Amino acid sequence: MPEPAAGTPIADLDTPALLIDLDILQSNIDHMAAFFRGKAAHLRPHVKSHKLPEVARLQVAAGAPGVCAAKVGEAEAMVDGGITDVLIANQVVGGAKILRLIDLAERARISVAVDNADNVAALSRAARDRSATIGVFVEVDVGMNRCGVDDAETALALSRQVADAKGLEFLGLMGYEGHITNIKDAAQRAEACRNSMAKVTAAAEYVRGHGVPVNDVTGGGTMSYDISGVYPGVTEIQAGSYALMDVNFRNMGLPAGRKEGSPFRCAMSLLTTVMSVPRRGVAIVDAGMKSITHEFGLPEVKDRPGITLARLSEEHARLDTSGGQAEALHTAGGQACGTLRLGDKIELLPSHGCTTVNLHDRAYATRNGRVEDIWEITARGKSQ
Amino acid sequence: MPEPAAGTPIADLDTPALLIDLDILQSNIDHMAAFFRGKAAHLRPHVKSHKLPEVARLQVAAGAPGVCAAKVGEAEAMVDGGITDVLIANQVVGGAKILRLIDLAERARISVAVDNADNVAALSRAARDRSATIGVFVEVDVGMNRCGVDDAETALALSRQVADAKGLEFLGLMGYEGHITNIKDAAQRAEACRNSMAKVTAAAEYVRGHGVPVNDVTGGGTMSYDISGVYPGVTEIQAGSYALMDVNFRNMGLPAGRKEGSPFRCAMSLLTTVMSVPRRGVAIVDAGMKSITHEFGLPEVKDRPGITLARLSEEHARLDTSGGQAEALHTAGGQACGTLRLGDKIELLPSHGCTTVNLHDRAYATRNGRVEDIWEITARGKSQ
Numbered sequence: 210m211p212e213p214a215a216g217t218p219i220a221d222l223d224t225p226a227l228l229i230d231l232d233i234l235q236s237n238i239d240h241m242a243a244f245f246r247g248k249a250a251h252l253r254p255h256v257k258s259h260k261l262p263e264v265a266r267l268q269v270a271a272g273a274p275g276v277c278a279a280k281v282g283e284a285e286a287m288v289d290g291g292i293t294d295v296l297i298a299n300q301v302v303g304g305a306k307i308l309r310l311i312d313l314a315e316r317a318r319i320s321v322a323v324d325n326a327d328n329v330a331a332l333s334r335a336a337r338d339r340s341a342t343i344g345v346f347v348e349v350d351v352g353m354n355r356c357g358v359d360d361a362e363t364a365l366a367l368s369r370q371v372a373d374a375k376g377l378e379f380l381g382l383m384g385y386e387g388h389i390t391n392i393k394d395a396a397q398r399a400e401a402c403r404n405s406m407a408k409v410t411a412a413a414e415y416v417r418g419h420g421v422p423v424n425d426v427t428g429g430g431t432m433s434y435d436i437s438g439v440y441p442g443v444t445e446i447q448a449g450s451y452a453l454m455d456v457n458f459r460n461m462g463l464p465a466g467r468k469e470g471s472p473f474r475c476a477m478s479l480l481t482t483v484m485s486v487p488r489r490g491v492a493i494v495d496a497g498m499k500s501i502t503h504e505f506g507l508p509e510v511k512d513r514p515g516i517t518l519a520r521l522s523e524e525h526a527r528l529d530t531s532g533g534q535a536e537a538l539h540t541a542g543g544q545a546c547g548t549l550r551l552g553d554k555i556e557l558l559p560s561h562g563c564t565t566v567n568l569h570d571r572a573y574a575t576r577n578g579r580v581e582d583i584w585e586i587t588a589r590g591k592s593q
Numbered sequence: 594m595p596e597p598a599a600g601t602p603i604a605d606l607d608t609p610a611l612l613i614d615l616d617i618l619q620s621n622i623d624h625m626a627a628f629f630r631g632k633a634a635h636l637r638p639h640v641k642s643h644k645l646p647e648v649a650r651l652q653v654a655a656g657a658p659g660v661c662a663a664k665v666g667e668a669e670a671m672v673d674g675g676i677t678d679v680l681i682a683n684q685v686v687g688g689a690k691i692l693r694l695i696d697l698a699e700r701a702r703i704s705v706a707v708d709n710a711d712n713v714a715a716l717s718r719a720a721r722d723r724s725a726t727i728g729v730f731v732e733v734d735v736g737m738n739r740c741g742v743d744d745a746e747t748a749l750a751l752s753r754q755v756a757d758a759k760g761l762e763f764l765g766l767m768g769y770e771g772h773i774t775n776i777k778d779a780a781q782r783a784e785a786c787r788n789s790m791a792k793v794t795a796a797a798e799y800v801r802g803h804g805v806p807v808n809d810v811t812g813g814g815t816m817s818y819d820i821s822g823v824y825p826g827v828t829e830i831q832a833g834s835y836a837l838m839d840v841n842f843r844n845m846g847l848p849a850g851r852k853e854g855s856p857f858r859c860a861m862s863l864l865t866t867v868m869s870v871p872r873r874g875v876a877i878v879d880a881g882m883k884s885i886t887h888e889f890g891l892p893e894v895k896d897r898p899g900i901t902l903a904r905l906s907e908e909h910a911r912l913d914t915s916g917g918q919a920e921a922l923h924t925a926g927g928q929a930c931g932t933l934r935l936g937d938k939i940e941l942l943p944s945h946g947c948t949t950v951n952l953h954d955r956a957y958a959t960r961n962g963r964v965e966d967i968w969e970i971t972a973r974g975k976s977q
Contacts, residue, residue, distance in 0.1 A: 223687065223689045223690060223977050224687070224977065225976050225977065226977075257907065257908070279907065279908045280908060299868075299908065300868045300869050300877075302866055302867070302868040302869075302879065302935060302936060303607065303608070303866050303936055305607045306607060324869055324871055325869065325870065325935055327935055328935060350871060350872075354872075354875065354911065355869075355871075355877055355906065355909055355911060356868070356869040356871055356877050356909070357869075357871055358871065359871065359872055387906070482686055482687050483686070484683075484684045484686040484740070485684050485686075485708055485709065485739075485740040485741075486709065487708055487734060487739075487740055487741055487742065487743065488734075488738075488743055491738065493684075493739055493740050495686070495976075496976065498888060498948055499947075499948060499951045499974075499976050500976045502882075503888065504882060504887065504888065522739065522771070523641065523663065523947055523948065524641070524663045524664060524683065524976060525739055525740070527738065527739060551686060551709055551711055551712060552686060552687055563883075563907055564882055564883060564907065567883050567952065568951070568952075568974065568976075569974065570974055590883075590952065590953065590954055592609050592879075592880065592883050592884045592908060592952075593607050593608065593609065593610075
């Protein structure tokens with residue numbers, strides 16, 4: 210298939226196709242950058258949500274010193290795409306992965322998280338053998354029950370080990386409060402965020418108090434940047450979802466301090482085609498869970514009042530078109546059903562942007578309803 | 594990264610890595626082929642589950658006349674991989690897609706499903722313009738409330754239109770009973786399958802009775818092949834999941850006629866690495882919902898009694914290691930937790946194979962614990 214030329218109307222794209230509205234994207238990036246202007250903490254955007262070097266470059270242009278990634282493969286894609294400073298906000302375990310990390314550290318400023326003494330020793334050996342330097346954050350579990358040490362004493366021991374280890378540079382502590390997204394009430398969510406930040410900043414004070422300098426305390430996300438980003442002692446926020454945004458976070462009114470109404474808008478949508486109008490009140494579009502995810506609820510139909518998404522199969526979505534005036538055009542066995550006709554294009558808004566992006570090889574960057582650029586999602590599937 | 598050589602032990606692979614056990618795969622393929630030997634109906638395996646030309650070729654070698662695909666892109670990957678007969682068991686709508694369909698029909702025997710008169714006309718125009726022939730099945734909705742016409746009268750009208758249209762060859766009717774997988778009780782599930790097959794075969798009789806020859810009635814899947822595959826008048830079964838199999842179908846004891854105990858075993862697993870042993874009873878492995886899906890429930894830990902999967906994040910899975918003797922080895926801040934140590938390899942069995950395959954660019958074909966081949970999953974992400 211020839212690639213669509215710049216200027217192609219969205220409606221002429223083959224489907225399913227992932228669309229990113231450049232004006233909304235830039236507005237989201239600018240809004241977040243403005244929040245951090247003049248603050249003690251800075252933003253280091255997480256690329257796991259968009260997996261696109263192009264978006265990472267826009268975020269760096271807006272003031273970020275670098276980005277976060279979840280995996281070595283994501284970091285490789287970002288360095289290949291011109292990003293020069295990547296924190297892999299995760300543990301890197303295993304000989305093959307650590308070798309790739311060292312390779313990357315010869316091309317960019319690279320840091321990782323640790324929560325285990327043997328892992329620190331392995332990272333140090335590999336870095337020393339190649340005269341490389343890896344930045345290291347000691348991760349503290351602040352409530353997720355995932356990675357991270359549980360207490361300040363263990364954080365101190367690991368921090369000392371890192372500070373003393375050749376090939377490693379001890380940068381500080383990391384504490385990610387991802388568990389608070391499950392809390393629906395905004396005030397309770399904000400309080401849980403403060404509790405998490407209290408734990409990691411107290412651990413940082415404890416480490417400092419024992420003579421190990423802590424430069425940075427990193428954590429936070431789109432759901433809490435307005436709380437964690439002004440919490441005393443927190444210096445870096447790892448928000449990622451805000452750039453493309455999704456229906457789940459938008460509906461929760463995230464960040465943490467807001468009762469409702471997110472300041473960010475959904476920049477990403479999935480373009481689909483009506484492929485069947487089989488009966489009154491039903492239309493089927495040509496995208497399902499292999500193109501858009503639903504672990505955080507069903508996607509939303511964009512800008513089509515009275516039409517809702519009722520069910521996702523693997524390659525189909527069933528729309529309920531019985532709302533409003535949708536019945537008017539039904540003709541059994543023919544082309545039209547409700548207000549939708551065979552071949553009509555429908556946009557769906559993802560409920561979870563991070564996993565939806567991970568299904569697609571490319572995204573169409575659009576402005577005013579036309580394609581402006583085609584972006585290869587080079588970090589897609591890079592889970593190694 | 595250099596590719597692992599043939600003979601590499603599974604445990605030496607970087608992770609997450611999708612593994613396919615060749616002996617189990619062949620056993621599943623052979624079991625299904627044996628079922629259809631001497632039956633009136635034949636098997637046309639659906640490739641949406643594995644997306645691998647290598648597996649499709651094994652299925653054809655076991656007797657299948659060709660395969661089913663869900664999308665034109667999947668069909669292209671199969672024809673590129675040497676498959677010469679593909680039924681796209683789905684509607685193909687839109688000018689760009691229909692052109693690709695015609696391109697494909699110049700390289701292989703291609704058929705599609707239809708449920709709309711305007712779509713039939715568009716397919717006929719495109720095929721006629723290029724002197725191509727597209728095989729066509731008229732889809733009848735047999736209970737899914739998805740694509741397909743609702744009644745025999747509409748099926749007859751569309752069948753006549755196809756039979757009369759240049760460039761199209763009317764092959765018969767299609768009725769897919771995917772909705773019955775939701776029925777837990779085996780007897781009720783079998784009854785629902787028979788009801789679905791009764792509807793599509795009655796429609797076929799009605800079409801025949803009005804002078805339009807119906808060669809094939811196609812439908813069915815792994816969950817019902819033993820019922821639909823022997824239903825009088827059904828000639829072709831589109832089962833796909835049986836080849837790689839997954840925990841959800843295995844636990845339901847599918848196919849439809851069985852109360853428990855699937856005859857198929859899970860050939861596919863996801864190899865992961867223990868990346869953190871942060872506290873007593875908890876180990877974290879390096880794969881989450883970006884490598885293994887959970888819309889049909891959490892994946893299962895393979896061959897590790899006492900260890901269960903408790904939660905999936907995007908790139909992490911939390912294992913509960915508190916069962917059995919798992920407490921013995923815990924050392925806080927050190928390497929071991931329970932029976933698991935940092936760097937240990939753990940295999941997870943997918944709960945939904947079809948969507949899990951769609952997250953991966955390649956699979957490692959293994960035998961007796963070693964890599965035998967590396968397969969590019971060429972139909973991954975081919976939702977267009």
